[in-house]
Amino acid sequence: MAKLPDSVLTNINTLQRQIVECIDATTATEFRILEQQGETSETLPELEELQNIRERLLSPYFRLHTLLLKAAESQPVASNDMLNLLDMSIETGKATVAASIASLQEIQRNWND
Structure with missing residues (x-):
């Protein structure tokens, strides 16, 4: 594997964990709303939004995973382009997580979850 800075590896691992926790x-x-309220005309928009949140979170997770594997195949060092792409993907992922958490918290407040 091309040697990546420890800070990049730490950021990727931390971000992927945050994504997994947010998906969870x-x-x-979604499970609690379905269990307590069922699928009704009132819950359907939030249930759809919860599905959208999960889908939005998968993109940065897989992008980081793929880029990390590509970096692992790079020899002897990762190119500057690869490092820049990783940095941009980390920042995009962080923004996606922050937006997802905000949306999730709003839905939870709406349903007192």
Whole structure:
């Protein structure tokens, strides 16, 4: 594997964990709403939004995973383009997580979850 800066590896691992935790919280919220309220005309918009949140989170997760694997195949060092792409993907992922958490919290407040 091309040697990546420790900060990049730490950021990727931390971000992927945050994404997984957010997906878990989103799925748990969806389950609770379905269990407590069912699928009704009132819950349907939020249930759809919860599905959208999960889908939005998958993109940065897989992008980081793919880029990390490509970096692992790079020898002897990762190119500047690869490092820049990783940095941009990390920042985009962080923004996606922040927006997803805000949307999730709003849905939870709406349903007192």
